[in-house]
Amino acid sequence: MPITLSMHRRLGLHLIRFENVVTFDELVELGRLHATFPAFAAADAIHIIESDADMSQLHLSQIDLLRDHYARLQRSLDLYLVRRAAWVCSTATTCRLVEYWLDGRHSLDGQQTEVVVGSDLAEASPLFLQDEIEAVRNEREFTQISRIGRSDAQSQVSW
Numbered sequence: 409m410p411i412t413l414s415m416h417r418r419l420g421l422h423l424i425r426f427e428n429v430v431t432f433d434e435l436v437e438l439g440r441l442h443a444t445f446p447a448f449a450a451a452d453a454i455h456i457i458e459s460d461a462d463m464s465q466l467h468l469s470q471i472d473l474l475r476d477h478y479a480r481l482q483r484s485l486d487l488y489l490v491r492r493a494a495w496v497c498s499t500a501t502t503c504r505l506v507e508y509w510l511d512g513r514h515s516l517d518g519q520q521t522e523v524v525v526g527s528d529l530a531e532a533s534p535l536f537l538q539d540e541i542e543a544v545r546n547e548r549e550f551t552q553i554s555r556i557g558r559s560d561a562q563s564q565v566s567w
Contacts, residue, residue, distance in 0.1 A: 410434050410461075410557055413441065413448070414550040416543055422453040422553075423544055429462045432470045437556045439477050448553070449478075450485050452492040454532060454544050455506075459498035463505055471509055482521065491521040494532035503527065 410430045414423045424438075442449040457463075482491075495510070497503035503525065510523050524535050529545055543549060 411438055411555070412552060413438070413554045413556075414547070414552045415451070416550050418549060419540055419543060420451060421540055421543070422448065422451045423547070423550055424453055424455045426455070426457045426461045426463075428460060429465065431465055432467075434556050435466075435470075435474055439474060439481075441554055441556070442478070443481055446481070446485055449481050450491060452536075454494045454496065454529070454536065456496045456529070456544075457498060457502045457506070461498070461502060463502055466505065468508060471505070475509065492535045493521050493523045494535060495523065495525045496529050496532065497525065497527060
């Protein structure tokens with residue numbers, strides 16, 4: 409499955425893994441999941457794009473649609489604290505895509521999320537504590553919430 413969403417209840421942290429070929433439809437399905445369960449969208453999250461992840465089918469115009477969806481969703485959450493998000497990219501290609509996704513993002517942009525991008529999980533340390541990073545590294549105490557793949561993805565955007 410290309411996208412796996414897991415939750416660490418004690419730390420209140422989400423782990424989102426991207427593997428294999430990731431399509432726009434699967435990212436739309438993840439957006440639907442976040443819209444259906446706003447607490448998921450409000451949680452601190454570490455996103456790991458595995459080295460085998462292929463995002464070559466994604467177009468920047470599709471990323472723009474997703475950015476608009478998440479901007480509206482996050483602004484509607486009325487967060488009282490700043491949310492933390494880390495993006496770990498194994499390849500330069502996925503890192504460039506994530507940088508495009510995050511362009512202009514900061515804690516005062518209305519989405520109240522502070523972000524960090526790196527090529528290794530240890531680079532999440534400016535925002536995340538060592539025990540949080542170790543829990544992700546070892547996948548300790550995480551419960552899988554959803555797996556999104558070919559059979560789960562919808563063919564139309566309808567947020």
